[in-house]
Amino acid sequence: MDIFQKCLDYTDADDAKASGYYPYFRVIESESDSKVLMDGRELIMLGSNNYLGLTTHPHVRKRAHDALEKFGPSCTGSRLLNGNFSIHEELEQRLAAFVGKEATLVFSTGFQTNLGTISAIVGRHDNVVIDKDDHASIYDGCKLSYGKVSRFEHNNLVSLRKTLASLGSNAHGGTLVVVDGVFSMEGDVAPLPEMIEICKEFGARLMVDDAHASGVLGPRGEGTAAHFGVTDDVDLIMGTFSKSFASLGGFIAGDAKVIDYIRHNSRPFIFSAAMSPASVGACLGSLDVMESEPQHRERLWEITTRMQKGYRDLGFDLGTSETPVIPIILGDEMLVFAFWKRLLDEGIFVNPVRPPAVPAGRALLRTSYMASHTDEQMDYVLETFARIGKELGVVG
Ligand SMILES: Cc1ncc(COP(=O)(O)O)c(C=O)c1O
Structure with missing residues (x-):
């Protein structure tokens, strides 16, 4: 058997692209910051690990x-x-x-x-x-x-x-x-x-x-x-x-x-x-x-505390997160991709995560925060999560 047969048979990525729900290898056309340029559009970046914003x-x-x-x-x-x-x-x-x-x-x-x-x-x-x-x-x-x-x-x-x-x-x-x-x-x-x-x-x-x-x-x-x-x-x-x-x-x-x-x-x-x-x-x-300059870490924690509380008050399940990595646990993979796509349309970039990266039944939107995020950006993020969460029946 040709060792490349598995490659020739592999269609998962093409299938996802055809459905319009392919979240990987998104091309970023700007520097890594609290907002980034993708497809010529400015997006709020909630998917990087640039916690102190030092880039x-x-x-x-x-x-x-x-x-x-x-x-x-x-x-x-x-x-x-x-x-x-x-x-x-x-x-x-x-x-x-x-x-x-x-x-x-x-x-x-x-x-x-x-x-x-x-x-x-x-x-x-x-x-x-x-x-x-x-x-x-x-x-x-x-x-x-x-x-x-x-x-x-x-x-x-x-x-x-x-x-x-x-x-x-x-x-x-x-x-x-x-x-x-x-x-x-x-x-x-x-x-x-x-x-x-x-x-x-x-x-x-x-x-x-x-x-x-x-x-x-x-x-x-x-x-x-x-x-x-x-x-x-x-x-x-x-x-x-x-x-x-x-x-x-x-x-x-x-x-x-x-x-x-x-x-x-x-x-x-x-x-x-x-x-x-x-x-x-x-x-x-x-x-x-x-x-x-301790102010960067202090600001990161100010944002983290605010977003943890904001999501929890809206009724989202954050599991036991205590840090700037804040998962929105939805469980169902299709729901995760639908939510991810709606957020992207509204100018917010997050990472959809499915098994095996998380245990089965715990598919989630991974959001993460950085010291350079602004209060206005965080207001918009919470408003948008609330609106889409209601639309998709995730929160009341
Ligand atoms: C917990 C953990 N360990 C190790 C790594 C690998 O680090 P790097 O991406 O810098 O190679 C990562 C990065 O994704 C990580 O999240």
Whole structure:
């Protein structure tokens, strides 16, 4: 059989396009901001992860520009051999101090960070235990490792304990538990203090993916561990630069010996080119801003509180979201696409999300907020959601 047969038989995307309900690969013709241009129309952007709105911050752009000018457009090599620039090391030192860990290592994407960390740490005799709703990159990091993978029910402490207990004693290997700090689709937060206690009871190490928490949670945006005041008890903190940092790349932070091991043993790190200078420059700029301009995070939380309350008062189901990731849970996939299309017609861009990205029966509209959204934009969003919600029979 031709290995391409599955491609020739694949019609899902064409079918969706023909029905007028194809939401993917929308072309954005402007910079990433609280409003964007699509098909020549201006839309309010409720579908990005630019939480602090730093993509348009002059200092962030200047540092990206300066790094490009000084170091050029590419490092043209792996950090291990020929692509290790002084700004990578500067960023790693700054990040370690920011999140409160001894050392960090930066990767070229967040996805690669999870692949490269989990596959380096979890060996043949080890266990890795993950939340069922963890990000795809955590799943794929587990696949790339040679360890035994177990899943527990989402944010369920009883299930975590049961799963760890079921692994029994293992004289030859250890256990890594990996959770998202803030879950990317439903915006709920992992109960880290309780998880830490359970991990300690079973001698397991804990890694937290802060893709949606960096810049957002914690007194200065340090992440989920700082939010709960448990930084010393979270063994590994992972973050991406593609969200609050307004850049591209990722980092892993932890004890110096552990980070050094990953640096020398992670194949996705070693056999891949270094993060580009402009991306590193943007991250350094964002760190400067996070440390010196708390107003962006404060504004983000003002908007988040207002929108959480606004949607709940209208009668929408937001699940247990507590963050700027606010899901409008509709359950039915067709309803999600109908609602998404009506919002697009009214000038609002959101992400329709269906299984397998969420569990069956929990299809939703993922909305997310940024510090640069205006009050007028948020008024219009709530009015429009109320109107369409009534039209489609979602709210009374
Ligand atoms: C929870 C989580 N982890 C990891 C990633 C991967 O990060 P990146 O897109 O920066 O590669 C994402 C991004 O979608 C994410 O949401």
